[in-house]
Amino acid sequence: MQFDSLDDIRACCRDLPKGDVRFAEAAVRRQQNLTKPPGSLGRLEELAIWLAQWQGRESPRLDRVTITVFAGNHGVASRGVSAYPPEVTAQMVANFTAGGAAINQIAKLAGADLRVVPIELDRPTRDFTTAAAMDAAEFLGAVDIGYRAVPADCDLLAVGEMGIANTTTAAMLCAALLGGGGARWAGRGTGVDDGGLSRKRAAIDAGLHFHRDILWDPLAVAAALGGRELAGIAGALLAARKHGIPVLLDGFVATSAVLPLARLDRGMLDHCRAGHVSAESGHRDLLRELGLVPLLDLDMRLGEASGAGVAILLLRAALACHAGMATFTEAGVSNAD
Amino acid sequence: MQFDSLDDIRACCRDLPKGDVRFAEAAVRRQQNLTKPPGSLGRLEELAIWLAQWQGRESPRLDRVTITVFAGNHGVASRGVSAYPPEVTAQMVANFTAGGAAINQIAKLAGADLRVVPIELDRPTRDFTTAAAMDAAEFLGAVDIGYRAVPADCDLLAVGEMGIANTTTAAMLCAALLGGGGARWAGRGTGVDDGGLSRKRAAIDAGLHFHRDILWDPLAVAAALGGRELAGIAGALLAARKHGIPVLLDGFVATSAVLPLARLDRGMLDHCRAGHVSAESGHRDLLRELGLVPLLDLDMRLGEASGAGVAILLLRAALACHAGMATFTEAGVSNAD
Numbered sequence: 001m002q003f004d005s006l007d008d009i010r011a012c013c014r015d016l017p018k019g020d021v022r023f024a025e026a027a028v029r030r031q032q033n034l035t036k037p038p039g040s041l042g043r044l045e046e047l048a049i050w051l052a053q054w055q056g057r058e059s060p061r062l063d064r065v066t067i068t069v070f071a072g073n074h075g076v077a078s079r080g081v082s083a084y085p086p087e088v089t090a091q092m093v094a095n096f097t098a099g100g101a102a103i104n105q106i107a108k109l110a111g112a113d114l115r116v117v118p119i120e121l122d123r124p125t126r127d128f129t130t131a132a133a134m135d136a137a138e139f140l141g142a143v144d145i146g147y148r149a150v151p152a153d154c155d156l157l158a159v160g161e162m163g164i165a166n167t168t169t170a171a172m173l174c175a176a177l178l179g180g181g182g183a184r185w186a187g188r189g190t191g192v193d194d195g196g197l198s199r200k201r202a203a204i205d206a207g208l209h210f211h212r213d214i215l216w217d218p219l220a221v222a223a224a225l226g227g228r229e230l231a232g233i234a235g236a237l238l239a240a241r242k243h244g245i246p247v248l249l250d251g252f253v254a255t256s257a258v259l260p261l262a263r264l265d266r267g268m269l270d271h272c273r274a275g276h277v278s279a280e281s282g283h284r285d286l287l288r289e290l291g292l293v294p295l296l297d298l299d300m301r302l303g304e305a306s307g308a309g310v311a312i313l314l315l316r317a318a319l320a321c322h323a324g325m326a327t328f329t330e331a332g333v334s335n336a337d
Numbered sequence: 338m339q340f341d342s343l344d345d346i347r348a349c350c351r352d353l354p355k356g357d358v359r360f361a362e363a364a365v366r367r368q369q370n371l372t373k374p375p376g377s378l379g380r381l382e383e384l385a386i387w388l389a390q391w392q393g394r395e396s397p398r399l400d401r402v403t404i405t406v407f408a409g410n411h412g413v414a415s416r417g418v419s420a421y422p423p424e425v426t427a428q429m430v431a432n433f434t435a436g437g438a439a440i441n442q443i444a445k446l447a448g449a450d451l452r453v454v455p456i457e458l459d460r461p462t463r464d465f466t467t468a469a470a471m472d473a474a475e476f477l478g479a480v481d482i483g484y485r486a487v488p489a490d491c492d493l494l495a496v497g498e499m500g501i502a503n504t505t506t507a508a509m510l511c512a513a514l515l516g517g518g519g520a521r522w523a524g525r526g527t528g529v530d531d532g533g534l535s536r537k538r539a540a541i542d543a544g545l546h547f548h549r550d551i552l553w554d555p556l557a558v559a560a561a562l563g564g565r566e567l568a569g570i571a572g573a574l575l576a577a578r579k580h581g582i583p584v585l586l587d588g589f590v591a592t593s594a595v596l597p598l599a600r601l602d603r604g605m606l607d608h609c610r611a612g613h614v615s616a617e618s619g620h621r622d623l624l625r626e627l628g629l630v631p632l633l634d635l636d637m638r639l640g641e642a643s644g645a646g647v648a649i650l651l652l653r654a655a656l657a658c659h660a661g662m663a664t665f666t667e668a669g670v671s672n673a674d
Contacts, residue, residue: 035429035432035438036439037527037528037638037639041639042616042635042637043635043637044637083374084374084672085671087671088670091670091671092372094669095372095668095670098663098668100372100662100663100667101662101663102371102662104661105654105657105661106654106657109653109657190377190673191376191377295635298380298381298632299379300378300381301376301377301379302373302377302378306378310650310654313647313650313653314635316650317646317650321439323442324441324445325441325442326432326435326437331432331437332428332431333428333432334421334422334424334428335421336421336528
């Protein structure tokens with residue numbers, strides 16, 4: 001096991017690599033000499049510089065891009081919070097394996113390897129309204145699976161998830177760690193009706209009450225109110241940081257999965273960018289809380305890393321310009337007056 | 338000549354093809370059966386349906402994508418409205434030809450053919466503060482060049498421009514056709530200082546006054562206050578509509594170039610999507626006036642079709658999902674309760 005206790009995770013978050021700012025500075029200098037007004041490629045410039053810092057290369061590369069989709073099941077599904085039955089989690093994992101899901105098409109287009117990591121689908125977490133979803137050992141086991149799922153030599157990691165009822169879990173984590181209750185964080189997920197939305201809000205408020213004594217502790221919250229696939233994402237985030245791998249986060253659930261770590265250290269997400277902002281109502285609010293500005297805003301709300309996967313294309317555009325453009329001198333173009 | 342008079346353009350705008358809604362409906366039905374909650378791919382679904390309508394295919398394709406960059410020079414450049422000297426227009430055209438510009442890298446990544454169409458770079462338009470930038474014949478000549486630059490068999494057209502001082506021309510067209518004067522529409526373009534910004538505003542206000550008698554006539558405005566590369570974009574838009582080719586617009590200048598046509602007929606831009614919203618201050622306002630919701634918002638402000646070029650990647654993602662995903666039945670996935 002990478003982490004034998006929650007304290008091991010806390011220790012890891014106190015000793016975070018910061019990337020190498022010298023390569024960021026070199027990338028800034030390169031951008032300033034390319035045949036365009038300074039700053040005119042906007043976030044494409046920022047992305048190239050960010051990749052340079054974390055990869056430790058003036059000219060970053062995306063030769064090996066990994067998309068990892070973690071899957072898990074949720075006890076709270078029994079509360080009628082999703083439009084789909086829990087068996088859809090396993091069915092969609094089979095669909096990922098067969099190549100029929102959206103993320104398969106997007107991964108292929110983006111030149112990324114897709115890894116699907118189901119975590120004990122036949123053992124849902126416990127219903128957090130009446131119990132701890134996971135005990136510390138179960139949580140650490142899922143974090144460990146996530147940590148080990150990251151290839152140490154990949155150039156970029158995009159993380160996503162699949163799990164029926166997990167927008168309720170995501171909203172639960174946000175409510176526990178950011179306040180505001182079910183009314184602030186529950187959304188329609190895959191498309192629940194008004195009744196389902198009410199049940200989501202009620203489940204979250206019940207979870208807040210039942211677990212009121214641990215809300216001060218982000219990792220205890222991640223275990224008792226989270227999910228296995230969310231814990232897997234947290235583990236993957238830690239592994240990527242360890243190896244200097246930049247990370248694209250997917251939507252509301254994937255972002256909520258890293259919230260507990262972000263509460264431990266404000267710099268925890270420096271190696272991350274938000275691939276997109278989801279149409280799920282809480283995501284924009286959560287990104288604002290985390291200081292993340294999403295790359296895409298396309299009303300997507302599918303999960304399974306689909307938004308982060310599309311955002312890989314933007315990183316490829318950023319690097320195509322960064323590496324391929326001529327400088328003012330090379331092109332014989334006059335610079336600004 | 339495709340158009341012998343401004344009235345020929347007016348007639349063309351009264352008889353616009355509408356695409357084929359049967360293929361849009363077929364694409365909607367296909368989307369509803371794919372293994373995802375309905376609507377969860379957001380704008381990626383809308384884009385696939387839009388392409389289906391204009392291409393007349395349930396499963397649209399992007400085998401032949403053309404990016405056309407029109408270039409022109411502007412008399413108003415003599416008013417000190419740009420941070421760069423006018424010779425940069427021709428230098429950047431040479432850079433496009435040599436493959437060193439941002440759009441070359443983006444076009445290659447997006448699998449698009451890049452066509453560069455300089456229009457009489459050695460003959461700038463006249464300074465619109467004291468004369469008509471173009472007479473009707475000059476304007477029609479540039480529209481004609483744009484019209485003929487569109488391959489009738491391409492699957493998608495992205496349009497952009499290069500022309501020192503042309504954010505002033507773009508702001509001029511917006512002020513003339515939408516009101517508000519230089520203060521509303523002038524921005525920093527490639528990066529003018531406060532003095533340059535003041536001169537831009539003054540030039541626009543002077544143009545409004547000098548041409549006050551023609552502001553009611555969108556095509557007269559496009560000639561007397563526009564630019565050759567903007568007229569080329571307008572011609573390309575008309576050709577694309579004629580041939581049923583969907584169009585991605587680039588930034589502020591490219592969008593302003595189609596504003597005169599949009600003032601002739603509200604449905605004029607139905608075959609268009611805004612590839613992005615530029616950091617140039619007037620663009621967001623202009624898109625709102627036109628009812629266009631941009632696909633990307635990345636603080637780009639380079640022009641040369643760079644934003645539209647990146648947006649091609651989103652269309653490819655949309656079609657990858659549309660064509661490649663399994664249906665619920667094929668994948669054995671349970672649909673919503």
